[in-house]
Amino acid sequence: MKEGPVHIFNEEALSKNQPIFIVEGEIDAMSIMETGKAEAIGLGSVANINIFMKALYKAKKARKDDFYPTLLIALDNDDAGNRAINKLTTQLNQVGVTNYVVQIARGSKDANEALVKDRAQFTKDIENTLKDPDNRLQGLLDYINRNEEVEAIPTGFSNLDQVLDGGLYEGLYGIGAISSLGKTTFVLQIADYIAQLDRKPVLYFTLEMGTYELMTKSISRITFENAQGEETLAQGTRSLLKGKWKQRYNKAQYANVMQSFKEYGDFYSNVIIHDGSEARPTIYDISKTVNSYVARTGNKPVVIIDYLQILKPTNERGTDKANVTTSVNEMKKIATRYHIPVIVISSFNRLNYNSPVSMEAFKESGDIEYSTDVLIGLQLSGVGQKDFDVNEAKKQTPREVEAVILKNRNGATGDTLHYAYYSMFNKFLDMDSLEEPERQPQEAQTQVDDEGRVFSSTKEYREYLGQE
Structure with missing residues (x-):
């Protein structure tokens, strides 16, 4: 003994x-x-x-x-x-x-x-x-x-999945763009698709937006999808937060919002948001959280980090580039350790606002251009052309956005994918497919009553009403 x-x-x-x-x-x-x-x-x-x-x-x-x-x-x-x-x-x-x-x-x-x-x-x-x-x-x-049994995790964008041989695999994915081009919206739409349709967990580390802000963006997008072209029925994030839809001056609009809340309620728990907007984590804090989640649940999640440049430095005395390099290398280790996709969002500086995306745009992002398995740059259509005005391009509804595949370790590079971005409703549409598949509202189990109480199932809601 x-x-x-x-x-x-x-x-x-x-x-x-x-x-x-x-x-x-x-x-x-x-x-x-x-x-x-x-x-x-x-x-x-x-x-x-x-x-x-x-x-x-x-x-x-x-x-x-x-x-x-x-x-x-x-x-x-x-x-x-x-x-x-x-x-x-x-x-x-x-x-x-x-x-x-x-x-x-x-x-x-x-x-x-x-x-x-x-x-x-x-x-x-x-x-x-x-x-x-x-x-x-x-x-x-x-x-x-x-890998014989590994299946790709679809992103929900047919054109992107085709380039990536079906979707996401083990590895580090970098997505970069200038400010306010929709990087978070694009990646959040992928996260929601994975959570809803693939029923896989997503660990979303947000360092700029708060939890409720992200959730509202998702619900806004669902109201747009359910509106089926009737944009007056859809809600932007601001109109959702102001709550004017609750006044029921438009019954169809109110019904659409309630339906969208119910649909979101059926999968939102699969998107585990870690809010670092106030107490920003280091990459080692994120690594510990992923380790703990896998050990506790046995599940292997898709990990999203939003975004790279505002992670807390691992070394307060190190240069910005050195700290970013350390963070990127640790992200790669997380992906390899658990054989999972890790997506990191990167921001470009103002020098890239009027230039087409390229590997050069990532140069200030440490070793991201070397360590990533897939590197994607988002840009406004027409950037680099004579008389291009970035501010005018951002005012368009929808905005014409392109995703350029700058690096694809296991596939072709150089592809340019085309999207229509409805910024007000937080929705990207794949414009390379022959047609956008018609979306019918999902049969939701989650219920929301007129007072805003949330019930996890129709049965629980009926029991509350005394119908069962």
């Missing part, structure tokens, strides 16, 4: 710059050391990560600038082990310690079981891991096996 204060088994191994396996149990650590090939540290429990980090800080302080261990993380193959791996790797990355998540007990529960089962094979696995911690060949085979 373990008695006395908690301690980390063989923590003194941190005093040398060498590869060190990090495992859960003391017996597992001794099993690795018994091969004579490497040192190992036993946490004793996945709950002891903070204690281990204190030991690491102590060793780092003692060795000053001469601290370069390589940590090979091989925790147990279970849910608790996976959650601990996410927590440990995040903290190690923040302090700049080289680390790899490795697999040395394939087909076994842990290192000790693997040693007992086949000592020679286990020793060989240790040697191979030391030579190639990334285990690239096995990783490639695992990656291929995973």
Whole structure:
């Protein structure tokens, strides 16, 4: 039995710059050391990560600038082990310690079981891991096996899905444009489509707009879709917030708004909005939130960050470009860690207002042009032509907006997609398809009564009315 204060088994191994396996149990650590090939540290429990980090800080302080261990993380193959791996790797990355998540007990529960089962094979696995911690060949085979069953996540825009081979895959997607061109609206429309039609969760990190502002934009768009060309029945965000539609001077308008609230109520919980408009997070805060969500729910979400330039710096003394580069690199790690799409919105400076979008427009955005798998620039139609006036172009209803595919790691680049943007109603229409599919109001389960009470189902609403 373990008695006395908690301690980390063989923590003194941190005093040398060498590869060190990090495992859960003391017996597992001794099993690795018994091969004579490497040192190992036993946490004793996945709950002891903070204690281990204190030991690491102590060793780092003692060795000053001469601290370069390589940590090979091989925790147990279970849910608790996976959650601990996410927590440990995040903290190690923040302090700049080289680390790899490795697999040395394939087909076994842990290192000790693997040693007992086949000592020679286990020793060989240790040697191979030391030579190639990334285990690239096995990783490639695992990656291929995973991708055989991976299906694209449609964006809701037929023209964009066609260019992206069906929709979104694992990777980092960058979408940039000048101010007030509809970047947030475009990405929010994708988020709502994923939440409503694909029934997949979306973690939306908003750093400029508040939660209710985003929600109102979504409902405004639904009122426009349900109006089916009768724009007098649709509501802009401002008219929704003012509540004049509640006066019922136009019964059709009132009915449309109520129907749209009901439809939104059926899927809005799939768009989990994290409001950072006041207390802006760093990219590491976002990474922790994603780690926690996946560990808590087991679901792998689409992640959206709106937007890049106003993330809180990871280093207050670093340059803007250096901080953005750090943030972009961590976004890429989030996408790779969970095999999910991560979408980041980027803003262009005023020098790009009268120029066609290009990779150059992203140059001030750190390494975004290098790290992204797909890079899309939104621009007003006609930009760059003689006598083009950006302000006049913005006044058009609808605005003619183009999405230029500047980079597509796994597909063609250079495509230009065409959209009609109804800014008042927060709606982008795909203009490349032969025709916009006719949209019928959805059969909503959520109910809203005349006083604004929200009921999660028709049954709950009827029970409230005493009809059941």
